[in-house]
Structures are given as C-alpha cells and as structure tokens.
Amino acid sequence: MNIRETAPRITELEKISTRTDTRDYLAKAAPTKEKLKDWLIVDVDAHVNETAFWSEVTDRIDNEVLRYIAEAFRERGRGPGLLNANGPLYQDVSGRIMHQQNLSEPTPPGLHRQVQLTQRAMDALGIDYMVVFPTPMLSLGMHPQADAEVALGNAYNRWLIEEILPQDKRQKALLYLPFNEPDACVETVERFADAPGVVGFSVTSTRHKPVWHNSYMRLYAALQETGKPLGFHAGFSWADPSFQQINRFIGMHSLSFVHFNMIHMTNWVLNGLPERFPGLKVIWIESGLAWVPFVMQRLDSEYMMRTSECPLLKRKPSEYIQDMYFTSQPLERSNMKLTQATFEAISADTQLLYASDWPHWDFDAPSSITKLPFLKEDAKRNILGLNAARLFGLEVPAAKSGVKASPQRVAVPAE
C-alpha cells in the first residue's frame, strides 16, 4: 500500500514543436548525462544551420562581384541565394521530426543565436566539445560554379572563425575545403589552419572529384604539415544518375551517404595515399559503419588477384583502413552481432569517434554507445571522447580522463 502525505503534482506537458526549447526536447537524455558526468564526451559531428544566418556568411565573401550577387538574391526574399539546391528535402519525414524541420525556439540577447542553440544541445546531452559542420552547404560540392564553392566555403569558414568559435571554446570545427578547386584548398589551409577552434579540415563528400588526382597532392602535403586531420563528411545527391532510379527518400538517403564515402575511400587506399602522406589522419564522417567491413573484405579479395594495379600499397587495403578514423553516427545496431564484428574490424577501441549529428533527424545520443552490450567501459570512454581528445589535441579535465583509458597526457591546444 502506497501512502503519501502530500498531493501528487499533475503537470501538463507541451507537445513538441519547432519552437520547443532544445533543452526540453532532449530532456529525456538526462539520465544518461547524469551517469556520464565524469566522462569526457566529444561529439565529432554536429551541425549548424548556416542558412539561418546567411547574410552573415555571404557578407564575408571575398570576391566583390559574388558578394554583390549574394546581396541581390536577398531582395527576392528568404532563401539561400547563390547556394545550389539539392532536390526534395524530406529529412524531417514530412514534419514528423520537428527538430529537423527548424529550430525556431527563442534565444535571449547576448551570445550569437547559433552558439546558444549549440550550447543547449551540448548541455542537454552532456557533451564537453562539439565539432560543427554546415547543413545545406553539405551539397555545395555539386555547385556548377567552382568559384561559388570557393567563395561560399571560405565565407562560411570566416563566419565560424569570426562569429561562432570565439564565443565558446567548447565548440570546434573542421573547416570547409572548396575541393573542386585544389589550389584554393591549399590557400584555405594556409589561411585558417592556426585559427583558434579549428581542429582540422573537411571535404563534403557529395561531389564527382577523384581524390587521387595529382592536383590534390599539394593540399595533402599542406594538411599533413599542419598535423590536423582531414574529414570526409558524407551527404546525399538524389540528382546523381544512379540514385534517380530510387523513388523513396529512405532508399536514396540510406545508400547515397555511404556511396560517396565508399568511392573516396576506395580511391584513397588503392592509390596509395596513406603511403604518400603517412602523417595525414583521415576521418570518415556520417556514413555509419556497416559499409566499412564490406569495403575491407572486397578490396582485400581483389587486391590479392590484381596487386599490379595498386603498386604503391605495401599492405592489404584493410590494414590501411584500420588506421583511419570513423564517426559513429548513424550507428547501425539492429543486429548486434554484426555491429560487434564491425567494431572489431575497424579497431573501434582506438579509431571510433562518437558523433550525434544533432540537430538532424537520425541523431544518436551518447546512449548509442553506452548501451552497446559488447564494449567494456574503457572502450566506451575512448569512443565517447578520449579518442577524439587525442586526435584533436583537446584538453581533458583530470576528473574526466578515465581510470585506465588514458594513461598518456593529451596535448593542450594553444589558443
């Protein structure tokens, strides 16, 4: 018999909408957050919504004519003029997932609104550092004008460096490389590599440029020189001829995010880029993990028969892939045996980096890692934060260094 001396308190909870405060939206992540309060949590892939602040970005376009064109677009009304479109955008499952639709919650004056929105997600999920990427600009690699990619990519980089990153040292970035113009990429690295908060560079994978081309060797050398990693951030393109056969967004999205990274990784390995730039660390971002064992085995099998086609390799393709880094989201886990085998194949204990992808529809909370039944605590601590701290040289508070997981000191960033 349950006897109590005070009346129960009944509260009506609001329905979730696009105006719901992120902290309320994610309130049910609180129990995991509480359990992990002495763990370092680094989210290696979250997103800003740069087009919500598009004039702040385009005002930073270096070229005066392109900057004028971007300004002229504004008179047509809302919309990211100058940025290319990417076909029907059904990510929010037609309004079912409101945080993907729009974050229109109010924020008070003070810090930049984007900084505050990111902080709310970090606080709700218990995240110590969040590495941010753009959202609509993930398709910028398909822009028909390479100079527009250079202009917008660097304007976005400046917006992050000048407006966002200085306001919160917990927010970091892998800057945008305008990969359709190799020489411009080198300039981007030289210009921004030392900016505070910049922990590396990224290629948006949705594009048709081969990573093996000789025109990129200067870029890879420059990146290696910085000691900062290169990420390939996946995306989709429904306009790609093969994907035009697919009539459902689910099918296109499931395959397209993997497709582009599969091509870039295959080119990267078979052309011996890990041998040519052994100090350049590579991260594969937002394509999940299930595809990686497939590529490893497939390339290994054919490599044994066609070794003459990749003479730069000194090891099997899978051995190079095991040295690479991967972000965890969207983590496939409907078959736990396959998930466990995948973690073993990619040496997840040292190579896997937790990512949320917040605020996108298929985000993973830290519980996506803590609930995995086959991982020991040390491995979970590594994946949730310590691997990323080592890779990016992030400062780790003593209380969050883990009991056994981090015997060596990690570098403190000079900023």
Added chain:
Amino acid sequence: MIDWMPGEAMNEIMVGELSEFTEGGYRVLRVDSFEFGIFRQGDRLVAYENQCPHDGGPVCQGKVIPRVEEELAPDQTSRGLRFSKKRNIVCPWHGWEFDIETGRHCGDPKYRLRSVDVKVRDNRVYVSVPPAAL
C-alpha cells in the same frame, strides 16, 4: 482538481473530466515523475508511458498522424499512397511510429509502447500510476 485525500492509497488518480479530452485529441501529463499520454478515439481512451522503446524519447509529445498505406490494384500495380483510417503516434526524436490502438510499432510489432491503465467513471478520467513514481 485531484481526487485524492492525505493518507489515501495512491495507485489510481483522477486526472480530469472526460470533456477535457477532445475527440481525436491527446494530452500528455506528468504525475510527479510519471509521464504518460492519453489519447481519445471516440468514447475510448488509451494511454501510454511517454518513453519511446527505441531511445527513450518523449514519444507521446510528438504528432499523431494517419498511417500511410499503398494501394495495389488486383494486378499488383501500385495506385500510389493514401492515408489509412488508422492513426499512429510518432516519436519526435527519430520518427518511430506506433499504432495508437495497440501501441505497437507499425513496422516491427515487437517494439511497443508501454500501456498505462486508464478508466472513465462518472465522466472522470482515472489513471493507474505505479506506486514507485509517486
């Protein structure tokens, strides 16, 4: 108004008049730490815990949307998509959809929402709340 007296056993509590639950509508309530949604269909009420079996999201605070089905002609050609008369509760975290009548996921019925006992007596709505939550 709360139908409760100090010292009384508190497994079942009154959460409102039936008229406060509109036809086709739903409300999400918290009684101390226990959160649940009450969904009205005609004169019938169903209630579920506000916790998605997928990842713990606030499932009852999402949308209720008619189920989508695909109509096939006798020769198995598709006549396109249409809305069913069945309705689904959609978790706002990741879009998992659950049949409002059964609480089961519409794509994999082994996942289901946890039911909450709800009764109507004298036009008042009573919900059984686990003692541990009170």
